[in-house]
Amino acid sequence: MIKRALQDITNVKNTHIHVSIKKDRAEEAKRALQRYSEHVAPFCTGLDRAPGIGAGSDLSGYSGEISLEMRKTLVEWMYDVKIDFSLSTLTYQTAVRALDIHIAKKGSSKKMFQLVGCTALFTAQKFTECKKIKSLEIFVDVCDNAYTKERFIEMEREILRSLDFSLIFLLPTHLIRKSSSLLEASLQTYASEVILTEISYCLKKPSDLAVYIEDNVSCLIDSGLAATPDALSLSIFTRGTPGQYKKYGSFVKHLKSSASILEQQSKSVREFVSKLNTE
Numbered sequence: 001m002i003k004r005a006l007q008d009i010t011n012v013k014n015t016h017i018h019v020s021i022k023k024d025r026a027e028e029a030k031r032a033l034q035r036y037s038e039h040v041a042p043f044c045t046g047l048d049r050a051p052g053i054g055a056g057s058d059l060s061g062y063s064g065e066i067s068l069e070m071r072k073t074l075v076e077w078m079y080d081v082k083i084d085f086s087l088s089t090l091t092y093q094t095a096v097r098a099l100d101i102h103i104a105k106k107g108s109s110k111k112m113f114q115l116v117g118c119t120a121l122f123t124a125q126k127f128t129e130c131k132k133i134k135s136l137e138i139f140v141d142v143c144d145n146a147y148t149k150e151r152f153i154e155m156e157r158e159i160l161r162s163l164d165f166s167l168i169f170l171l172p173t174h175l176i177r178k179s180s181s182l183l184e185a186s187l188q189t190y191a192s193e194v195i196l197t198e199i200s201y202c203l204k205k206p207s208d209l210a211v212y213i214e215d216n217v218s219c220l221i222d223s224g225l226a227a228t229p230d231a232l233s234l235s236i237f238t239r240g241t242p243g244q245y246k247k248y249g250s251f252v253k254h255l256k257s258s259a260s261i262l263e264q265q266s267k268s269v270r271e272f273v274s275k276l277n278t279e
Contacts, residue, residue, distance in 0.1 A: 044170055044174075044175075047168070047169070047170035047206075048170055048205050048206055048207050049205055050202060050203055050204055050205050051097065051100065051101070051201075051202040052202060052203075062103055062104075062199075064107055064109075065108070065109050065110045065113075066103065066107070066108055066110065066113055068199055070110070070113065071103075071199065072197050072198075072258070074099070074113060074114065074117045075096055075099075075117070075196055075197050076197060076258055076260045076261060077114070077117065078092065078095060078096065078099075078117050078118070078120075078121055079092060079193065079258075079260070079261050079264070080260070080264075081118065081121055081142055082121065083264050084142070085125075085134050085138070085142075087121065087125055087129065087134075088128055088129060089173060089189055089192070089193055090128040090171070090173065091121065091124045091125045091128045091129060092121070092124075092193060092196075093169075093171050093173060093192065093193065093196065094124040094127065094128055094167055094169055094171070095117070095120040095121040095123070095124040095125075096120070096196045097169050097171070098120040098123065098124060098159055098162075098163060098167065099116060099117050099120045100199075100202065101162055101163060102116060102120070102158070102159045102162040102163070103116065105162045106158065106162055112155075114143060114146070115143065115146075115147045115151065115152070115155050116155060116159070118139050118142065118143055118147075118152075119139075119152055119155040119156050119159060120159060121139070122134075122136065122139045122152065122156065123156050123159060123160065123167070124167060127167045128167075136149055136152055136153075137149070139152065140152060170206045171192070171206055172192045172195075172206050172207075172209040172210040172213060173188075173189065173192045173210075174206070174210075175206060175207055175210035176188050176192065176210045176213060176214050177214060179217075179218075181221070182268075183221065183268050183269070183272065184217055184218065184221050186265070186266055186268065186269050187217045187220075187221070187255075187269055187272065187273075188213055188214065188217050190255070190261075190262075190265050190269055191213045191216075191217060191251075191254065191255060192209075192213055193261065194254060194255060194257060194258050194261050194262070195209070195213070195254050195257075197257055197258045197261070198254065198257060212251070216251040220251075220252075220272075220276070252273075252276045252277075255273050255276065256273060256276070
């Protein structure tokens with residue numbers, strides 16, 4: 001009995017100690033994150049601007065041989081490569097931004113357009129991937145050897161010059177407060193990727209897009225509400241009939257804008273989006 005009592009007391013003390021340590025570590029992590037946020041806030045504010053890669057009515061900066069429909073096809077193909085090569089969403093989003101900036105500044109021929117997109121992925125992964133990066137050879141191969149390794153390297157130099165040798169972009173995915181719900185977090189990530197197929201993203205600041213994605217996903221999941229036609233005015237909502245959402249603006253249209261990208265999402269995301277009504 002005495003031995004058992006001593007064991008029980010010891011266990012209680014150990015449990016108390018472990019709990020205290022975890023609380024202390026959590027508080028320290030919270031303080032460190034707050035200090036870090038305060039430190040990087042001015043830097044993020046400086047980067048929080050719309051890409052603004054076009055001028056006048058030509059919002060994209062695409063002209064000549066390259067159309068917006070061709071751009072969408074390439075961006076969807078880049079997503080296929082991202083999935084096949086297990087690249088991160090940061091790599092994909094950075095690459096699309098690099099693609100748009102380069103085309104806006106330098107243009108491209110139809111013949112070289114795929115090379116620009118694939119090289120943008122090849123270059124972005126060096127900057128964003130934590131694990132071993134993919135070799136140049138597999139990027140050459142995924143283009144069916146239509147371009148040589150030397151041409152890839154030349155294009156990489158051209159893109160980097162267009163970017164002033166900087167791949168530091170503030171992206172909506174950096175600012176979205178990730179949900180603890182797997183479905184909600186998956187929808188946030190998907191929305192931040194599929195919205196890149198539409199050039200209108202270039203007119204919005206990353207912080208505005210983050211709010212647009214975060215609030216709309218939350219509304220769709222939690223309350224069956226969605227934004228009104230003013231895409232960034234999220235204070236007024238329209239309630240739909242059970243299981244459907246109607247005439248609330250562009251968000252669900254974004255979610256359904258690319259069937260090929262949607263097909264590669266998890267089953268839960270595909271089923272959720274398929275139930276949404278865009279009419």
